[in-house]
Amino acid sequence: MATLDLLLHPVRLRILRTFLDGHPATTTQLRERLPDIPHATMYRHVAALAAAGVLEVLDEKRIRGTVERRYRLSWSQAELTPADRAAMTTEDHRKTFTAFVGGLLADFDQYLTHDPADPTADGVTYQQAALWLTDAEMAELLATIREAVTTRLGQEPGSGRTRRMISLVTMPAE
Template sequence: MTTLDLLLHPVRLRILRTFLDGHPATTAQLRERLPDIPPATMYRHVGALAAAGVLEVLDEKRVRGAVERTYRVSWQHAELGPEARAAMTTEDHRRAFTAFAGGLLADFDHYLATEPADPAADGVTYQQAALWLTDAEMAELVAEVHAAVTARLGRDPGDGRSRRMISLVGMPAEA
């Protein structure tokens, strides 16, 4: 199985998205966050991600005769590197972007279904901007955004914090 196929499976993609905030989780905690995924399916896909090195085991302990593992994402195995992205076909990119956009739509729909959704008070934003940038300037912008987001990963809930999803899409546009 290729890394792209591993990562783009809908169930595995949903599992990985629960780890976006940088916090580790057990399979039981994943099941609480994704209750619509049957337990056997959850264990099978967590096992596939762990076998591929995408999830790494932080801790193991015995719970009622079974071994409970705490996982975290190994981001160097969860992200496609430049070589893998360069090897992707147009159809691979279409599949990957469709999965990304589908995840955004699902997240936004879930948010709106939560009562009381108040986009203005919750700081919801979605916008586009057209910038004239060289390749080097685009790389610099992406690095700056990555650094700003990375600096805020792993913060704990509480102190008025709400879990927020930040997404970025950059692509050439016709003039």
């Protein structure tokens, strides 16, 4: 796993979020998706993520004397394992969750600012449920959810498909 400081940087988080659908991208494509990030800043942060192994180079091709690399997210380097989470301090968890929620807020705000935003027609949902589960039942539920999501990663755009963000938070509740 990469360090929390590497993953939680606001620009690098935005770059990583563009890869969540499982599709590779070049730095040029990332700049198109995130036009407010200056070119030099984009290249610097992509290089840092690649050096840490969070982004892996799929292929390279020469274009006008430079090398264009196509990257994809290396989930094993970007995901926090149970051991990683166990080693985190309370403050680390607070920072990580704050970054997660900040990303959700930014995504939702971006969605709402694009006309026409129609949450009902678009299937937007946000809800909570309280379940009484043993640790084993919780692990089974999370495995089921993970399988349902990961089997759909990497599907191609088109055929009436809309890119959708799926977010999940679980925690004990008193």
